[in-house]
Amino acid sequence: MWIYINKIQNYENQEVTIKGWLYNMRTSGKLLFPEIRDGYGIIQGIVSKNDVSERVWEDFLKLTQESSLIVKGVVKKHPKKPDVYELHINDITIVSIAEPYPITLKEHGVEFLSDRRHLWLRTPRQVAIMRIRHEIIQAIRDYMYQNDFILFDAPIFTPNACEGTSTLFSTDYFDLGKAYLSQSGQLYAEAGAMALGKVYTLGPTFRAEYSMTRRHMTEFWMMEPEMAYFDLDDNMNLIEDFLEYVVQRVIKTKEKELEILKRDTSKLEKVRKPFPRITYTEAVEILRKKDIPLYRKTPNGEEQIRPFPWGEDFGAPHEEALVEDFDKPVFIHRWPSAAKAFYMKRDPENPNLVLGVDVLAPEGFGEIIGGSQREDDINLLIERIKEHNLPMEEFQWYIDLRRYGSVPHSGFGLGIERMVSWICNLEHIREAIPFPRRPNRIRP
RNA sequence: UGGCAGAUAGCUCAAUGGUGGAGCAUUCGGCUGUUAACCGAAGGGUUGCGGGUUCGAGUCCCGCUCUGCCAGCCA
Numbered sequence A: 001m002w003i004y005i006n007k008i009q010n011y012e013n014q015e016v017t018i019k020g021w022l023y024n025m026r027t028s029g030k031l032l033f034p035e036i037r038d039g040y041g042i043i044q045g046i047v048s049k050n051d052v053s054e055r056v057w058e059d060f061l062k063l064t065q066e067s068s069l070i071v072k073g074v075v076k077k078h079p080k081k082p083d084v085y086e087l088h089i090n091d092i093t094i095v096s097i098a099e100p101y102p103i104t105l106k107e108h109g110v111e112f113l114s115d116r117r118h119l120w121l122r123t124p125r126q127v128a129i130m131r132i133r134h135e136i137i138q139a140i141r142d143y144m145y146q147n148d149f150i151l152f153d154a155p156i157f158t159p160n161a162c163e164g165t166s167t168l169f170s171t172d173y174f175d176l177g178k179a180y181l182s183q184s185g186q187l188y189a190e191a192g193a194m195a196l197g198k199v200y201t202l203g204p205t206f207r208a209e210y211s212m213t214r215r216h217m218t219e220f221w222m223m224e225p226e227m228a229y230f231d232l233d234d235n236m237n238l239i240e241d242f243l244e245y246v247v248q249r250v251i252k253t254k255e256k257e258l259e260i261l262k263r264d265t266s267k268l269e270k271v272r273k274p275f276p277r278i279t280y281t282e283a284v285e286i287l288r289k290k291d292i293p294l295y296r297k298t299p300n301g302e303e304q305i306r307p308f309p310w311g312e313d314f315g316a317p318h319e320e321a322l323v324e325d326f327d328k329p330v331f332i333h334r335w336p337s338a339a340k341a342f343y344m345k346r347d348p349e350n351p352n353l354v355l356g357v358d359v360l361a362p363e364g365f366g367e368i369i370g371g372s373q374r375e376d377d378i379n380l381l382i383e384r385i386k387e388h389n390l391p392m393e394e395f396q397w398y399i400d401l402r403r404y405g406s407v408p409h410s411g412f413g414l415g416i417e418r419m420v421s422w423i424c425n426l427e428h429i430r431e432a433i434p435f436p437r438r439p440n441r442i443r444p
Numbered sequence B: 001u002g003g004c005a006g007a008u009a010g011c012u013c014a015a016u017g018g019u020g021g022a023g024c025a026u027u028c029g030g031c032u033g034u035u036a037a038c039c040g041a042a043g044g045g046u047u048g049c050g051g052g053u054u055c056g057a058g059u060c061c062c063g064c065u066c067u068g069c070c071a072g073c074c075a
Helices: A005-011 A054-062 A110-115 A124-146 A186-196 A232-253 A255-260 A265-269 A280-289 A316-323 A378-387 A392-403 A416-424
Strands: A015-028 A031-037 A042-048 A068-077 A085-096 A170-172 A178-181 A198-206 A219-228 A277-279 A294-298 A301-305 A330-336 A350-361 A366-373 A409-415
Touching: A005 A015, A005 A042, A005 A085, A015 A085, A031 A068, A042 A054, A054 A085, A124 A198, A124 A232, A124 A255, A124 A416, A186 A198, A186 A219, A186 A392, A186 A409, A219 A232, A219 A416, A232 A255, A232 A265, A232 A330, A232 A350, A232 A366, A232 A409, A232 A416, A277 A280, A280 A316, A280 A330, A316 A330, A316 A350, A316 A366, A350 A409, A366 A416, A378 A392, A409 A416
Parallel strands: A042 A085, A277 A330
Antiparallel strands: A015 A031, A015 A068, A031 A042, A068 A085, A170 A178, A198 A219, A219 A409, A294 A301, A330 A350, A350 A366, A366 A409
16 A cells, blocks of 8 residues: 555554655665655665565665655564654665766755755755745635635736835836736735725735845745734734744644754744734834944945934844844834835824834844734825825825725735744745745746 | 855865865675664866966966855845
């Protein structure tokens, strides 16, 4: 019977068939120890020359790393290791002999592996990351479904710059001129929320920024919920509940994969409601108390400005200083309006602030969520669009949402790969997606 | 786009300005409980590209290309 390796413990002392690839093989005289992987796990087989036919023995000697094969054998407990099963092999069918495999079990450099991403994905570490990525997305979908959100897919081709700030990838669009690859589905999600109440988008987004850091890609996946009649506090309550659910679900269901990654899950177990909530203004006070200056580029290098001036956006050193005292995600809300996007609603209690919120992940993983209550006053929204020098005609449909039954509403955007990086404790975001796209890499 | 570091065997790295090495991978041989197995042997090089200094350059200098890290932008 053909089984997958993750179900092997159910078949002790039974004969099973495994279809997979040769991960590694050790030899010891007339004993062979092939390690076979099938995508669901790795199992060590044993081939004893005295117990198999000459044909089977000869076939095993032909195998190279990553050759594909089908083996038959009896599942037995490992003589020395409890809870480990191995396969006493009695037959083999070679499916394909692999050419010399470039990725060995030894160390490799980043560039070498990135050039062979299609093969790198077969290694246990990458398999574990992809399984966790899958679980994160599944947990997101389950949470949204259970909480009556409707999946509302936003278009990828768009005529306008949603935030105006980021550079967009452009392409020719028949007789209609330029089209751009979406950098956010938010504006469309707002239309969805007015139709359906609570919606979310989940899909790829694109930013043509030459960002060469461990946290950026030109193509990444984003999950963007949008809720009618939610104010900023409702929004933060949702984020809190949602993040707790996803993190706790993944550490429960993906224990084995997190162990392969050597992830310290005790740090993830602490991700429980409530999360600390500080205002931007309070955050600035913390930075001043810790004497973290603003770093600004000048023609002759860099200058440090202290105390940290109110109104400036935070950089990596500031995020780190704000997060270091907490072991949970941190909300920073009520930002200076000048630093944020046009669609964020002004704080009715202070016109210099917007009702925006960023969520910083613990352990220095930085911003994973950006959200806000949206401007629902048609006149103020038009004013903001003018202030930001955005093409008014492209936003007519968006303004319509305020023209026909405008309501308070809120939403946020979660970077899937940043979430994966955080939960898997990855050094670099390039491992968080099957085929990463960065400014200097589009292959494979 | 700016700052810093780097490019040597298929891979990961070493080599005071003086005959370019090691481990792994590959090929061959040995071993009945191996765990990135081990032991023995063999093959494997236009030192990223271009110029310069020098009796002599992987090594020093200049330019270029590429890669990595950090910063900005953000998710």
